[in-house]
Amino acid sequence: MSLMVSGVLLCSLQTCCVCGKMGATVACQQKRCARKFHFPCGSRQGCVSQFFGEFRSLCWEHRPQQTVETHQDGDTVCIICMEPVEDRTSYSTMVCPFCKHAWFHRGCIQGHALRSALKHFACPLCKDREKFLPEMWRLGIRIPDRRPAWEEEEEQNLEDLYETYSHCDASQCLYRGGREQSEEEE
Template sequence: MQRGANEEGFYGFLFPDIRQELKRVAQKCPSCRPQTCHICQLPGASVTCWARRCRPRRCRRIFHFPCGSKRGCVSQLFGEFKSFCWKHRPVQRVRAVQQDQTLCLICQEGVAERPCYDTLVCPACASAWFHRGCIQGQALRSGFHYFCCPLCRNREQFLAEMFHLGIRIPDRDAAWEEEDGAFAGHYLRHSSCDANQCLCPEGREHVEVNGDPPALLCPGGR
């Protein structure tokens, strides 16, 4: 459970809680067998399918987080941080009809005929289709503040649906906002005359300050 603020511990997960969870996973269950992953069959599994808490289903699948990602399990990285196995994972309820062969809006490769684990569709416009891996990559680059449907630009409904389907959307600015020198070009000012024949007696690099706010003008190019 995330009991701390985002800047505390490990992204809000306090270190005492992490150590307690590691201790719990290392313990043996009442049948004297370690908690083994239902996918790789190795011990140390800590992710439990949320359906085991909901009668009458009571799913008993436990898995490692990396194993679950490869097998098609879904982990919702918000709220109660629920995880679901490949049988009980959430599915899209969007009514979307393809025309001919629909392509992923991001990689331009073909997608499945209907929404499924590997193929998602925007719930707002129902026209933007994409692979899970493609939209996940876009979410990591865009961050929470810029992530939206690549086609209709819807944010509220799109974000809620992607969170529900297990897409990880980091709470930060877009990657391109954090690059070194990302806005360096905004502070560059053109400093020479581009006229075919510059008439300024001081040369192409000469400027005059004019106006309020001041503008740099080439007297020979006017």
């Protein structure tokens, strides 16, 4: 039996520590931690998967924490969605490690990372990349290495400009040969 087949069989027998169902394929990488989980279950429970280097996953107990020393001025809102954030850093509330003034929800900064991609991902407030990127990677934010979403959308919009319109929508066709002949010529 090959190593690959035995690995698949072993994973199918692993129980997810979150939902209790079989087939858990992700294990906490902390030494002596036996927690195994399905990737979606782990994400919902607060597990962190780091999408760089060794591609480690850590359970909610062993996941990295932000150690930035900062305080909020009154009611602080997420710089992306403008909704209130928790009064401290946590799994779901993060702060820029450079300016220490940009607070955001995990889901909001993840969406920002997916749209911006690696080339343009930076703190939405101070635009720092030097400290911001490594911290976001460490905290489990996935930053794809591709073109940003707006460039892909822009390219699609440009392609649409070169498309010729294929039929007449006018209520009264003004083409001398009539609507059918006009559409046949195109």
